[in-house]
Amino acid sequence: MSLISVENLQVRYGANTVLRNVSLAIEPGEIVTIVGPNGSGKTSLLRAIIGAATPAAGQIALRPGLKIGYVPQKLHIDPTLPITVERFMQLTDRVPRATCQAALETAGVPGLLKRQMSQLSGGQFQRVLLARALINHPDVLLLDEATQGLDQPGSAAFYQQIETVRRDTGCAVLMISHELHVVMSASDRVICLNGHVCCEGAPEVVASAPEYRALFGTGTGGALALYRHDHDHTHGDGCGHDHAHADAHSKEHEAAE
Numbered sequence: 495m496s497l498i499s500v501e502n503l504q505v506r507y508g509a510n511t512v513l514r515n516v517s518l519a520i521e522p523g524e525i526v527t528i529v530g531p532n533g534s535g536k537t538s539l540l541r542a543i544i545g546a547a548t549p550a551a552g553q554i555a556l557r558p559g560l561k562i563g564y565v566p567q568k569l570h571i572d573p574t575l576p577i578t579v580e581r582f583m584q585l586t587d588r589v590p591r592a593t594c595q596a597a598l599e600t601a602g603v604p605g606l607l608k609r610q611m612s613q614l615s616g617g618q619f620q621r622v623l624l625a626r627a628l629i630n631h632p633d634v635l636l637l638d639e640a641t642q643g644l645d646q647p648g649s650a651a652f653y654q655q656i657e658t659v660r661r662d663t664g665c666a667v668l669m670i671s672h673e674l675h676v677v678m679s680a681s682d683r684v685i686c687l688n689g690h691v692c693c694e695g696a697p698e699v700v701a702s703a704p705e706y707r708a709l710f711g712t713g714t715g716g717a718l719a720l721y722r723h724d725h726d727h728t729h730g731d732g733c734g735h736d737h738a739h740a741d742a743h744s745k746e747h748e749a750a751e
């Protein structure tokens with residue numbers, strides 16, 4: 495059984511339908527990245543999976559007993575509040591120090607236990623959030639733009655750590671990212687969301703296709719092309735979204751003509 499199975503999900507806020515007919519499954523140990531423009535429903539999808547948003551239609555099935563670790567975009571802590579990393583990690587669950595230390599080691603920041611939260615760099619702070627999510631040995635980690643505010647090397651290092659965590663713990667990862675070119679190599683599969691699933695694919699398979707490389711190069715635009723684009727859907731879907739990958743589509747069409 496899949497860890498997470500989403501079938502024809504629809505999410506609405508009042509009259510505003512932000513997700514429709516979204517189906518996907520997350521299998522044990524895989525890293526899946528969701529990309530999509532602002533307002534395309536990425537966070538709403540994660541919120542529905544953790545039960546914080548109610549589906550208007552469709553189903554979400556979690557494997558019985560599934561443990562989810564959630565890493566938020568950012569978390570504001572009053573800088574005048576004195577709180578150590580250890581204490582912060584124990585706020586919701588009074589876990590032993592050794593457990594905190596082990597989670598920090600898995601997150602790649604073993605030396606931070608006694609540091610003040612207010613003294614951490616952005617990258618260290620996000621690793622602590624990652625460590626906190628790892629405490630209960632989750633089967634799947636959900637990351638909602640966990641590298642927002644980090645520079646590109648910081649983001650790349652964070653995603654490398656995610657791969658290390660997956661290797662060391664075997665957990666699956668479902669993450670949202672805007673930095674397609676940074677996160678691409680750390681992903682087994684990419685899902686492009688824009689109110690619906692526009693396209694999805696394994697980056698390494700598509701990356702080996704010479705026509706894609708010739709068309710899009712290897713920069714951000716190239717990364718955008720590293721999907722299998724399914725053309726069995728129309729974009730006049732009434733969801734009211736702009737389509738960030740329209741450019742890639744149109745270039746693809748030009749080349750085909």
Ligand SMILES: Nc1ncnc2c1ncn2[C@@H]1O[C@H](COP(=O)(O)OP(=O)(O)OP(=O)(O)O)[C@@H](O)[C@H]1O
Pocket residue numbers: 507512530531532533534535536537538539
């Ligand atoms: N609690 C809410 N109530 C009403 N509308 C909401 C709520 N949360 C999100 N929305 C709307 O739903 C749409 C999708 O938002 P969502 O945050 O899921 O998108 P996103 O792809 O994660 O965006 P971003 O990349 O900007 O974080 C947006 O138009 C947003 O304004």
